[in-house]
Amino acid sequence: MAAGAASPIRRAKGEVLHDGFLRHAGFRWLKIATLICVLSIASYMLVDVTPRHNGGSWYGYAMGTIGVLLILWLTLLGLRKRAMTRGRWSLKAWTSAHVYLGLSLIVIATLHTGFQLGWNVHTLAYALMMLVILSGLFGIAVYATLPAALSNNRAEMTQVQMLDAVRAIDRQLHDAAQPLTHEQAALVRQSLEDDPFGGGLIARLSGRYPRCATARAQAALRRWTGETPDTGNDPLERIDALLERKQAMLARLRRHLKLKALLEIWLYVHVPATFALLAALTAHVVSVFFYW
């Protein structure tokens, strides 16, 4: 290429500029986590614990300690994410390690139990850990699939702009509704007064709002407009077009909110379950040492 004399870039050529957290540094943490799992399983097979593998053997203690340390470190991601300190850290690398080392816990913790599960605080800790891990898996599934959809859906608009657009249409609806009969105007008002995002979590996550007042207003107004041919100067036609636009904008906004909610909702399981896990883990460790 045109080699300008003073090449301003210091970045080494061939350095990969850009990869996501899952591929980070050529899957470094996937490799490390796999190695840990393989070593754990191999040692489980090779080490002979009598009468059988359990959490109380020296091998069990070793695995348990590794597990606890890992869990504490995994929890620290919440702190790392928010502590904007200086230094050469990258949250991407942390997330990458978090995901793969977090998954390796399945192996480490299970081997720690020696497959001895029951109805007790120890198993509660194990179950909570699996819950955290499963929610994490859901998390990376949505992180991997939804961002592109989010981007496509918003078509360069920001959330604030979308809300503004709905408000602008509302203003036009308000003006256009002035010449209407009382009954018709009431329908338009229904759309104006509706909270288009009401309906709770289910509606938010599914993106379905069966009781949307705008949709119902339009359906109802079609009773008047349905019969008459479009002449281009009936105020109802204008209302109809505006309602159509409002519906399209609402659909986009609702999709936007749905995708954003899906990208976040799992954290509302992941994080509280983490704290429950920490509590259960403390109980588990204390009880083990207390009754020893």
Next chain:
Amino acid sequence: MTDRVRIAIVGSGPAGLSAAARAAALGLSHLLIEKTDHLSDTIFKYQKGKHVMATPSQLVLRSDCDFEAGKREAILDRWNAQAADQGVNVAYNAEVKAIVGIGDPIPGSIQKIVERRRDGTTETKEIQRLAPPYRLTLSDGRDVIADAVVMAIGTQGNPNLMRVPGADLPHVQYQLDDPGEYNDEHIFVVGTGDAGIENALGLAADEAQGNAVTILNRSTEFASAKAANVKALMAAAEAGRLAIMTETTTAKVEPGFITLDSRDGEVKLKCDRIIARMGSAPPRAFVESCGIEFTSGDRLAFPKLSPVFESTAPGIFVIGALAGYPLIKHCMNQGYDVVEYINGNRDLKPADEPILAAKFAGLPEKKSVADWLEYLRANVAVLEGLSPLQMREFMLDSEVRAYRRDDVIFEKFDPGSSLFGIARGQALVEVAPGVDIPIDQGSIFGEVGLISGRRRGATVRAGADSIMVEVSRTAALKLMSSNPPAKRAITRISTERQLLQMFGAGLTPADLADILDTAEIRTVKAGEAILSEGDLGNDIYVIRVGSMIVEKKIGGKNVFLSYLPAGSYVGEMALIAGGPRTATVKATVKSEVIRLNGDAFARLMAAKPALLERARRDMAARQDVNAFIESRKDSFSTVVDMYSETAKFLVDNGIGEATDVLLIDEHLCVGCDNCEKACADSHDGLSRLDREAGRTYAHLHVPTSCRHCEHPHCMADCPPNAIHRGPDGEVFIDETCIGCGNCQRNCPYGVIRMDSVPPRKPGLLSWMFFGAGPGPGEPSKKWRAKNAEPGVEKPKKAIKCDMCSGIEGGPACVRACPTGAAIRVAPEDFLTVARLGGEAR
């Protein structure tokens, strides 16, 4: 009626007011003449409550009026009171229309005024200057005769006026102070620059005001306004809040009505108010008509002045912003000094003397400031044509340093946009390891950084014990615009050096003489082609400023081949291989190229085989790319399309002039806004980035965030010269910012905001465990208001991305992205990103 005074002072800004106060204190008969009905119109027009800053802090104030940093209102009140107390005579509502001498003709003193007409032709008028005293003609019909005139009219100039019948009616106005003032009116805004659009939006913002707002545009485009403003205008029109009429001009204004010439013929509409925002004309024409010559025809040039601010018209003195000193403190000091001088005080040292003395303190010998200035002027060739006053001003913006033999002056790849002049000694430029090229006393170096705004191309050391002047970019630009010979000298040297550096290959300045004589510098508009595919021609083009893209038509489509930053060259293929041009080369932004005569270049190549070899290698690399694209055209047409389209998108978004830009891969972005939070928490709690806003193409998103342009638009007009390029190439604003908002208006990408530093937040852990404070990220307005220190006013300053310079680890936005969606890249690299992205999918 005619008044007779010793000193007439025109303009009551800080400069004029301070001059008048001094005259009053000395008991000189004087008149301060002000166009408006209040003092100091420029400051009067600042937005309400603006915090006015008193920079430079090390400069002592020498004036009979007080001035310290504070609210606009407090400063104006103080000045009004002081003007009254000190017995300053003011004539309000009096615009000076003409100043002519009434003495005898001054032999040999003829003023040449070059007038540029719209069609590009010029006309030169010659006026015989007459000796003082001067007669000033005021707009209220009065005449004033004065022995000396102090011109302090600032640089605001006058708004361009409407020139239709009825334009002088009272409901035609040229400014809008408070859009909330008008209710239920039919208002027409004339002019679709940023000012007009902002006014129209302001008037239509609140529906409750019930205004019917229409904005008139002479053409169909909104070329002179910022994209964000145009977008907002379109949205407002779409929402029915205002009307836009394109291809419409005003034909007539009558009370209550306006008549327009539109596409559909003449229409007469109801109209209660007209707000005309058609730009303003600089005061230059008026100043010239008074016999005051400017240093050059350049738009940025200032009047020619003596060390005591006397212009080419004897007895007329020019001070303040009009003289090139836009800071209030400078203005006030000059007002004092100039009146002292007129009153016969010849020993007064300028107030900036200590600042200059400090600059010279580190030099080996002890000389007075005046001697040092003269020493530098006499020993650095490009400074030769400067007057002592210009030298003073020049040195205020520059530095001078002594170096010992072998000291490093700057290193290769250092960022830097300053120019060095060698006043004593010698510089050694390391063109290759162990190969030094000397540059001798009197000459300059470092000019490539100045011209192309990129990193240093070589390490430079002192070849002997030396004294070097480091000229900041601003000072260098001022120098070039005010001094045509300096401009020519710098341009020629920089062209020569750029060629030497580019082609290397053992060339010497002597080899280039032939080429330089035919070299021509051309400005290229964004989108304009310097080469077109299929054209004949063998000239070589060197990109000096800006950047270009290379495109080729394949199967009827323009396919993007490569991106050429400043410092590269094109055109060698036709010269070496013969035949027509094989590709089209277009400017991505307004650029400058050096055109080298093909035949002269061919002769040089014939004489220098190493150069030919070098050009052949570059050509081969380019042919490879062409072949690669050609080979893919069937099987991979979508990939190639994608690559071209993405490249085009990036270039359209101003990345052609970027040096480092934040991109977000929307395949990975989960919208957590941790980048914005990290930005805020790394910089006093204010985010300099709006992730969601901005353009997106093929999931590559360019958020609203600084691109660190090669030639930053924000730097163009910064009164305290507070915007610099820092050690990592970042463009940053230092603490001397006065909050005037010029940079914000000049930035085409809308990435600068004006805000004050929010109160300190409690630490992260107290938030996590005890819920103290607003948590990570920029605190809300509400929290800020509640936690503000009562009674302490924090100035609003300009803030923008500084690439986290000085923060170890680099840009916080990138470090804090959990998924790796946020990346920072230089333009040479992101096209690779685009290509990789294209191939991966």
